[in-house]
Amino acid sequence: MTAQASPDIYELPALRNLAGDTIRPGGLALTDQALALCALQPGATVLDVGCGAGATVAHLAARPNLAAFGLDLSLSLLQQGRQREAAPPVLQAAGERLPIGEGTLDAVLAECSLSAMADDDRALDEFRRVLKAGGHLAVTDVYTREPKECSLPAGTCVSGARSQAQILEQMGVHGFQVIHWQDQSAALKELAVQLIFTYGSLPEFWRQAGAAGDMRTAAAQARLGYFLLVARKGNG
Numbered sequence: 001m002t003a004q005a006s007p008d009i010y011e012l013p014a015l016r017n018l019a020g021d022t023i024r025p026g027g028l029a030l031t032d033q034a035l036a037l038c039a040l041q042p043g044a045t046v047l048d049v050g051c052g053a054g055a056t057v058a059h060l061a062a063r064p065n066l067a068a069f070g071l072d073l074s075l076s077l078l079q080q081g082r083q084r085e086a087a088p089p090v091l092q093a094a095g096e097r098l099p100i101g102e103g104t105l106d107a108v109l110a111e112c113s114l115s116a117m118a119d120d121d122r123a124l125d126e127f128r129r130v131l132k133a134g135g136h137l138a139v140t141d142v143y144t145r146e147p148k149e150c151s152l153p154a155g156t157c158v159s160g161a162r163s164q165a166q167i168l169e170q171m172g173v174h175g176f177q178v179i180h181w182q183d184q185s186a187a188l189k190e191l192a193v194q195l196i197f198t199y200g201s202l203p204e205f206w207r208q209a210g211a212a213g214d215m216r217t218a219a220a221q222a223r224l225g226y227f228l229l230v231a232r233k234g235n236g
Contacts, residue, residue: 030187031111035060044106045106045107047070051081053080054082069088095113098126100130101130104130108127108130110127111139146223188224
């Protein structure tokens, strides 16, 4: 989940205790739903971009008909994953510079990581490059449900939140055909409730996470939601 943003917020123990090693709304259940929509064939190869401690990679690697691996920028989270009894195959790399050959993957997962990247347009080009013809991209992430412009400072996935229309347009520009969009804001709301119980309020969570006041205000104004998107690599 930390493909490009500063990993500090994702390394908060309290956040990991709440969201688990996946550190994102929806957890592995949403991952399974996304992959089911990809209709992968036996032997498919899947990359998890922003894999954190590798919980999703380990989950997928346990399936006999999938080959899964992950990458993340956070060395701390990767080291935690490598300490597992059955360490998942993970490496340190950025989503904008994938150390993978062209047309080699059946699916790419970007779960609460694409919006955190410094250059999500370049990342999408990379995803398309490494996917086979007809390969799938599955994204779960935050989006803004407020159409007016708002400035979200850099630092976490919140900073890269866009509207549904902007996201769909961006996918098309980078050669992806969106075949499924689903609002999953209930999963984000559930995590927010857990954060409130733990920290007393969302502003207090943001404060402890090191977010500036303008970021907290902007996040509230954006009316953040959460979505699941599956797209297919187009021709050309």
